[in-house]
Amino acid sequence: MTRILTSAFLSLFLFLYTGNSFGQDVILKLKPTVNTPQARDYTFRQVVDSRDQKSIGQVYDPQRNKHSASFGGNLPQEALQLYNARISSTKNPSYRILVKVYKLDLKEIYHPDLKAYKGDIQLSLGFFLYGEKETIHLVDFNSKVQYGRPSTQMHFVETSLQKLFESSWEYFDSWLSTQYLTNRALVKKVRLNIIDPIRESSKDTVFYDPKRPLTWADFTETPNPRSSYNATIFSSISIEGNAKIENGEIVQTISVKVYMLPEQSWVKDANDYANNHEQRHFDLTRIAADRMISRLKNVELEPFLFEAILNDIYLDAYREMNRLQELYDSQTRNGINSEKQADWNQIIRKALAGDMESFDKILD
Incomplete structure (x- = not known):
């Protein structure tokens, strides 16, 4: 017991x-x-x-x-x-x-x-x-x-x-x-590497170069006989890029291209005044790209959302480019209004030099 x-x-x-x-x-x-x-x-x-x-x-x-x-x-x-x-x-x-x-x-x-x-x-x-x-x-x-x-x-x-x-x-x-x-899931920062060089043009693509103004030889498409326009230029902007991880941060390379396509651009009466009007269309495309680059340089990016933000910035720039082209043609009446054409020539020259004050007023 x-x-x-x-x-x-x-x-x-x-x-x-x-x-x-x-x-x-x-x-x-x-x-x-x-x-x-x-x-x-x-x-x-x-x-x-x-x-x-x-x-x-x-x-x-x-x-x-x-x-x-x-x-x-x-x-x-x-x-x-x-x-x-x-x-x-x-x-x-x-x-x-x-x-x-x-x-x-x-x-x-x-x-x-x-x-x-x-x-x-x-x-x-x-x-x-x-x-x-x-x-x-x-x-x-x-x-x-x-x-x-x-x-x-x-x-x-x-x-x-x-x-x-x-x-x-x-x-x-x-x-x-x-x-x-x-x-990538652990990175803390995103750094942009923006590439915007002067590119060599070819017969298929003319890249924007301030030292190489457009000539009528760059307009190779057959004119549309039913169009009321004297000339048409196809110009646009695009971005390409890739991302890699360096020392705990995403380095996103963005290559900017501003170009016109000769095979989709044409002219009927090839004169200097008309050439200037089409050159300004190309300049406006360049300005839209410059404004996009400015936004890219000043945006704050988070690793989880940066691709969507970059895409939004590009789409905003593309829409702005189209809006500028429409405003330009509307106010100059496709170049017929010589006074308005002269005003736009001045505004565009300032914007290309970095002065966007007059440009912002037009957009507002």
């Missing part, structure tokens, strides 16, 4: 010591480490338990009875505390991290010869970056740990779980240290 009471008391003492109760469920805990936190430019914002089944498996008590093991619904909070205890974040961290727990499974088997239990724990989770509108998947962690324990030593289970989650942080921290300079 005395031995039975002593054994029961010893078992109770061990269960209380490990912080677990062998009632219906065994409640496990993760504990923040007491190690010196590492200075980092990121913080863990949230941990989400994505598992359908919140029990992680079953463990045995000293009488070899099975009990369901879980975190009692506290896994997200405890894991978040564990992760953030490992780091000392900067005041305004560059990266806010979400962790999703996909899988956490525990299996134990009894070894009669050893009178002990062997356990196997598998952990699978993902690290995500909070973006402007959505989370961005960064990397997954998949690992497992095995342990052996005497029947009365439950703390081996919690210790193994603790090691798994700490290993997941070490894995992510190491991954981030090798990725932040080259991984």
Whole structure:
């Protein structure tokens, strides 16, 4: 009788010591480490338990009875505390991290010869970056740990779980240290490299060159006999580019082209006055491109949205170019009104030199 009471008391003492109760469920805990936190430019914002089944498996008590093991619904909070205890974040961290727990499974088997239990724990989770509108998947962690324990030593289970989650942080921290300079999802800045050189023209494409004014030889399409216009020029702007990552920032190269197409441009009466009118159409295309470049140089770009913003700037410039061409032809009556033509000649010359005051008044 005395031995039975002593054994029961010893078992109770061990269960209380490990912080677990062998009632219906065994409640496990993760504990923040007491190690010196590492200075980092990121913080863990949230941990989400994505598992359908919140029990992680079953463990045995000293009488070899099975009990369901879980975190009692506290896994997200405890894991978040564990992760953030490992780091000392900067005041305004560059990266806010979400962790999703996909899988956490525990299996134990009894070894009669050893009178002990062997356990196997598998952990699978993902690290995500909070973006402007959505989370961005960064990397997954998949690992497992095995342990052996005497029947009365439950703390081996919690210790193994603790090691798994700490290993997941070490894995992510190491991954981030090798990725932040080259991984697009982690870049902090966008830098534009705008290329706008004087390009060599060909018979198919005449690129804008202030030292090479248009000649009638650049208008090679057969005139439209039914058109009331004396001449027509097809001029436009385009951009091309590519992006690469250098030292943690996106370097976006934008190549600007201002051109006219001879095979879509024609003239009936090739005189100097008409040539000047068509040259001014080409100049207006150049001005629209200059104004676009000015916007590009002054825009603030975020890594997650910069492509859409650049596209909007280009489309705005294209629409502005068309509006300018229409205003010019409307006010000069396609060059017939010589006074208005002279006014536009002056406005265009100033705009090409960088003085946009008169130009802005016209657009307003």
